[in-house]
Amino acid sequence: MDLWIEKYRPNTFNDVLGQKDTIEKLKAMAKAGEVQHMILSGPPGVGKTTSAIVLAKTIFSDQWSHNFIELNASDDRKLSVIQGKVKEFARSKPIDAPFKMILFDEADSLTQEAQQALRRMMEEYSGTCRFIFSVNYQNNIIEPIQSRCAIFRFRSLSEEDVYEFIDKIAEKESLEIDDEAKKALFFVSKGDLRALTNLMQSLSTVSKEIEAEVVYKSSGTVNVEQLKKAVELALSGRYLESKVIISSFIDQGVGPKELISEIFELITSSNVKVDEKMKGYIVEKLAESEYRIVEGATPFIQLQSFFAFLSSLKR
Numbered sequence: 001m002d003l004w005i006e007k008y009r010p011n012t013f014n015d016v017l018g019q020k021d022t023i024e025k026l027k028a029m030a031k032a033g034e035v036q037h038m039i040l041s042g043p044p045g046v047g048k049t050t051s052a053i054v055l056a057k058t059i060f061s062d063q064w065s066h067n068f069i070e071l072n073a074s075d076d077r078k079l080s081v082i083q084g085k086v087k088e089f090a091r092s093k094p095i096d097a098p099f100k101m102i103l104f105d106e107a108d109s110l111t112q113e114a115q116q117a118l119r120r121m122m123e124e125y126s127g128t129c130r131f132i133f134s135v136n137y138q139n140n141i142i143e144p145i146q147s148r149c150a151i152f153r154f155r156s157l158s159e160e161d162v163y164e165f166i167d168k169i170a171e172k173e174s175l176e177i178d179d180e181a182k183k184a185l186f187f188v189s190k191g192d193l194r195a196l197t198n199l200m201q202s203l204s205t206v207s208k209e210i211e212a213e214v215v216y217k218s219s220g221t222v223n224v225e226q227l228k229k230a231v232e233l234a235l236s237g238r239y240l241e242s243k244v245i246i247s248s249f250i251d252q253g254v255g256p257k258e259l260i261s262e263i264f265e266l267i268t269s270s271n272v273k274v275d276e277k278m279k280g281y282i283v284e285k286l287a288e289s290e291y292r293i294v295e296g297a298t299p300f301i302q303l304q305s306f307f308a309f310l311s312s313l314k315r
């Protein structure tokens with residue numbers, strides 16, 4: 001079975017969604033054929049690794065796999081292993097190119113000690129090797145490396161970009177995904193296209209038709225619309241109906257903590273109509289339930305009791 005995250009990884013800069021400014025700069029770099037040491041920073045699954053690979057393919061064309069390696073910093077955490085691999089790679093000459101490129105993927109997890117060692121290797125091999133660090137946070141990289149690198153920032157992808165991505169995969173894999181399901185996919189993946197792609201692939205093994213409910217269920221994430229309905233039902237005194245919804249969340253394996261923080265959002269944002277004077281009171285009750293859960297009370301009973309309280313306000 002081929003992994004969709006590899007199957008649908010863009011091969012050219014033009015196929016990378018979003019990241020416009022960053023991609024323009026990388027394109028210019030590729031065109032000039034001059035590559036600096038770099039830090040690619042940004043949230044997970046938005047194209048950092050992909051862009052490094054595309055850069056290598058663009059610059060080295062047929063020889064890209066000879067002149068480029070990817071070291072996954074979280075797999076090869078042992079400093080001696082990393083040093084060994086870098087040395088071995090850096091020792092052989094680049095083919096049809098003035099330099100080679102090393103990508104340290106997920107470099108956030110490199111220890112300070114490992115980074116110090118890499119900084120020394122950067123100096124030693126800077127004649128023939130360019131070092132690229134992909135990170136979630138730039139500040140997880142030690143200053144002496146930061147100061148030697150050009151920084152490229154990757155941003156969260158927009159809802160439109162994510163929908164375009166979903167549509168493309170849906171078309172190629174003959175999936176049926178309606179608008180509500182798309183929204184759900186965007187919501188649960190939080191714009192992380194790796195998570196999104198993996199989720200779509202796993203759902204597709206069950207059915208070619210992907211529905212919102214299944215998306216929420218499989219990810220253990222709250223269907224906010226449904227939760228909103230439960231809160232509204234309770235607020236209008238219809239406790240039993242709200243209880244059914246809450247039970248179904250618990251059955252789906254949604255964590256009580258997540259439920260509580262989403263309820264908090266609903267109450268405090270004006271997403272649900274609540275008497276302003278009551279808001280403080282409700283939040284206090286919610287905090288009480290949360291506290292009890294943390295202290296070991298049964299989450300389901302605490303949640304039920306909170307919803308019973310909500311519906312008691314109506315009386």
Ligand SMILES: Nc1ncnc2c1ncn2[C@@H]1O[C@H](COP(=O)(O)OP(=O)(O)O)[C@@H](O)[C@H]1O
Pocket residue numbers: 004005006008009010015016017018019043044045046047048049050051134193194197
């Ligand atoms: N900007 C993007 N445009 C198109 N596909 C993307 C983009 N970002 C991520 N992807 C998809 O998600 C997968 C993981 O992306 P990757 O570049 O490895 O993310 P990361 O930013 O965590 O390094 C890729 O295989 C690709 O299919």
Ligand SMILES: [Mg+2]
Pocket residue numbers: 045048049050105106134
């Ligand atoms: Mg990556």
